[in-house]
Amino acid sequence: MIRTDSAAAGAHAIVIGSGFGGLAAAVRLGARGYRVTVLERLDQPGGRAAVHRQDGYTFDAGPTIITAPYLFEELWTLCGKRLADDVTLRSLDPFYQVRFDDGDAVNYTADLESMRQQIARIEPRDVAGFEKFMAASRRIYDVAFAELADVPFHRVGTLLKAAPKLIQLRGFTSVYSEVCRYFRDPKMRLLFSFHPLLIGGNPFSTTAYFCLISHLERSMGVHYAEGGMGSLVKGLVGLIEGQGGTVRCESTVDQILVEGGRATGVRLESGEVLRADVVVSNADVAWTYQALLSKHQRRKWTDARLKRADYSMSLFVWYFGTTRRYEDVHHHTMVLGPRYRELLDDIFIHKRLANDFSLYLHRPSATDPTLAPPGCDAWYVLAPVPNLLSGTNWAEQGEEFRQRVQHRLETTLLPGLGEHLATSRILTPQDFRDRLLSVNGAAFGLEPKLFQSAYFRPHNLSEEVQGLYLVGAGTHPGAGLPGVLSSARVVDKLVPPIASRA
Numbered sequence: 001m002i003r004t005d006s007a008a009a010g011a012h013a014i015v016i017g018s019g020f021g022g023l024a025a026a027v028r029l030g031a032r033g034y035r036v037t038v039l040e041r042l043d044q045p046g047g048r049a050a051v052h053r054q055d056g057y058t059f060d061a062g063p064t065i066i067t068a069p070y071l072f073e074e075l076w077t078l079c080g081k082r083l084a085d086d087v088t089l090r091s092l093d094p095f096y097q098v099r100f101d102d103g104d105a106v107n108y109t110a111d112l113e114s115m116r117q118q119i120a121r122i123e124p125r126d127v128a129g130f131e132k133f134m135a136a137s138r139r140i141y142d143v144a145f146a147e148l149a150d151v152p153f154h155r156v157g158t159l160l161k162a163a164p165k166l167i168q169l170r171g172f173t174s175v176y177s178e179v180c181r182y183f184r185d186p187k188m189r190l191l192f193s194f195h196p197l198l199i200g201g202n203p204f205s206t207t208a209y210f211c212l213i214s215h216l217e218r219s220m221g222v223h224y225a226e227g228g229m230g231s232l233v234k235g236l237v238g239l240i241e242g243q244g245g246t247v248r249c250e251s252t253v254d255q256i257l258v259e260g261g262r263a264t265g266v267r268l269e270s271g272e273v274l275r276a277d278v279v280v281s282n283a284d285v286a287w288t289y290q291a292l293l294s295k296h297q298r299r300k301w302t303d304a305r306l307k308r309a310d311y312s313m314s315l316f317v318w319y320f321g322t323t324r325r326y327e328d329v330h331h332h333t334m335v336l337g338p339r340y341r342e343l344l345d346d347i348f349i350h351k352r353l354a355n356d357f358s359l360y361l362h363r364p365s366a367t368d369p370t371l372a373p374p375g376c377d378a379w380y381v382l383a384p385v386p387n388l389l390s391g392t393n394w395a396e397q398g399e400e401f402r403q404r405v406q407h408r409l410e411t412t413l414l415p416g417l418g419e420h421l422a423t424s425r426i427l428t429p430q431d432f433r434d435r436l437l438s439v440n441g442a443a444f445g446l447e448p449k450l451f452q453s454a455y456f457r458p459h460n461l462s463e464e465v466q467g468l469y470l471v472g473a474g475t476h477p478g479a480g481l482p483g484v485l486s487s488a489r490v491v492d493k494l495v496p497p498i499a500s501r502a
Helices: 020-031 070-078 112-122 126-145 156-168 175-180 186-191 195-199 208-220 230-242 285-292 303-308 341-350 394-410 429-434 481-494
Strands: 012-016 035-039 051-054 057-060 089-092 096-099 105-108 222-225 246-248 253-259 262-268 273-275 278-281 314-322 332-335 359-362 377-385 421-427 468-470
Touching (some): 012 020, 012 262, 020 035, 020 230, 020 278, 020 481, 051 314, 051 421, 057 421, 070 230, 070 481, 105 112, 105 186, 112 186, 126 186, 175 186, 175 208, 195 208, 253 285, 262 278, 314 394, 314 429, 359 394, 394 429, 468 481
Parallel strands (some): 035 246, 278 468
Antiparallel strands (some): 051 057, 089 222, 096 105, 253 262, 262 273, 314 377, 359 377
16 A cells, blocks of 8 residues: 655655665655655665675675565555565575584574574583573564664653563663573574674673564574665665655765754755755764764764764675685575684774684575676675774775685685685775765664663654654664664654645
8 A cells, every 4th residue: 555644745855875774764755745865975876785796796785684574565565566576585594504613503594493403412401591582582572673663762751661661671781691591502602692793783782682683583584685685775766766756876965954953955065955845864873963964053962972972893894706606605604703702892892903703704696696607606704893993004904804804714614715716895994984974984883782772872853953864773773674674664753744844
């Protein structure tokens, strides 16, 4: 069913940034009758979900895991269409393989009996803990995600109403501490606590609410979009254009225009001024306030407060293609290093680039051979690293770090890798700052700690300017595809119907 809040014509909404949060918000506003313009500074839509095509290989630049496909289905439904008409999702099982530093491996799978057997092989007493943990994960999911992820958290009353349930769910503890209540073995504690790293959080400080990810994966599966994530971006752009909206690339916003305390449009770097009734920013939240509102006096999210905030880690990503296929490597593999807490302390607390690392290895051509030439594989490997507050000079150290990552892969999963490299490119924290305009080169905005989550995170309804709304990883409910798509749901609830705009 196509939703429309008003048949009125002419109400204009501008969306700054074309990441998944921005595109989802644009579809939702277009379905309500707004004329929508999406402004993207890069030469293609998608933001962090852009696509790199190089030497016959196709690489997803950013997100690769789809865990809540219904959030995409909703967007197509709003336009009277079906997701399957434009995008084919394939369910993956196992979700990923986790390879420990000693060479031991666990296939993290939807098959509960297989999980029990694998856990029993390592620590038989942890099988009962697994059952209890998954039940706890479901309880957290039912409240923190199903009930609250798309609830606007800009009022204290909302927080107070939710507080009893949230306290009962032990959100005051960390993910790692919560996992330790159920598992004895260090490998099991790592296996069930690393998920916050997928959204920029430290398992040792991220609120235990994010234990919900385990149930989310198991209840809805882990999926892959044929053709890569770019097929979802292309599909969303098609929805927007089908509504009469526009997606403009190479259009960099210089300032959000404010008159009488209300956002009235934007000025581009070219000098062009675009007027709007509603402005939605999918840009990095700290960048939105520091740069796009630099000429507006702010009361809450001042430069001083943003400087004091805790920012997420960053990422080093190496995209590469090989002239051979590695058939025994899964679609998703975690290649863990010798240290866990100590490495995360280096990344999040000490802000120093360590000599060791843990890696996420993505081999989409395991599922979709069209992403590479015949007989070849397309890859990316990702290492969590400190953000730019580490002082690391990535222009000098990037290639040396890449070589260390290559050596690690050659000695674990990809023998002979150096002999079979066909193409290569890297993304560093410097690129997150310079290309994606992420303050401090943080890959996921503010770190998802307890007092930087929900009400304590920058609100979807701007606290500085009327008529300005925030969407994406830096606002409620947070990073990851389910989070940014849910933030668009929140904005959908906050933006008034066209007929009732104040």
